[in-house]
Amino acid sequence: MEDIKVIARAAKQRLKSNFWDECKRSVEAGTNLAVQRGFNERKVKSSLCDKVKNHINGEKEDEFYLKVKNLLDTEGEVSDAIFRLTDREYYDSLSYEEKQRYTLRISSRYVQALEKYRREKELGF
Numbered sequence: 001m002e003d004i005k006v007i008a009r010a011a012k013q014r015l016k017s018n019f020w021d022e023c024k025r026s027v028e029a030g031t032n033l034a035v036q037r038g039f040n041e042r043k044v045k046s047s048l049c050d051k052v053k054n055h056i057n058g059e060k061e062d063e064f065y066l067k068v069k070n071l072l073d074t075e076g077e078v079s080d081a082i083f084r085l086t087d088r089e090y091y092d093s094l095s096y097e098e099k100q101r102y103t104l105r106i107s108s109r110y111v112q113a114l115e116k117y118r119r120e121k122e123l124g125f
Contacts, residue, residue, distance in 0.1 A: 014056075023052050034123065044123050068113035077114075082106055 014020065027048045034044040067085060071078070078084070085106055094102060 010056075039123055047119070047123055062113075064109055065113045065116065068110060069117055072114070072117055081110055085110060 027045060030044050030048050031041050034041055064085070068081075071081060071084060082103065086103070091099060091102060
């Protein structure tokens with residue numbers, strides 16, 4: 001019951017602060033910009049709606065993604081990205097098999113973050 005009250009309070013606060021008006025303006029501005037640049041309007045709206053949903057749910061951007069984004073913005077795609085994203089102190093404490101699993105996990109997360117980064121750049125975010 002307490003959860004419902006918290007959710008209702010948050011929704012009421014969003015209404016009071018004109019959150020939805022700002023979201024609507026943001027979506028309209030983003031789609032207009034996308035149309036001017038020749039991008040798919042639906043993709044832009046979908047991406048912006050996902051960001052709003054994440055904001056409402058209290059989710060923040062993944063710290064790993066932010067590291068990847070910073071790396072790509074500053075230096076572009078580099079050949080040693082996995083090495084740069086590895087927590088060296090943690091990595092050194094692992095056994096050989098655990099190092100392999102850790103490297104594969106970092107590699108997989110990097111590929112996902114890279115795809116997300118490319119989508120955002122394609123849409124002009």
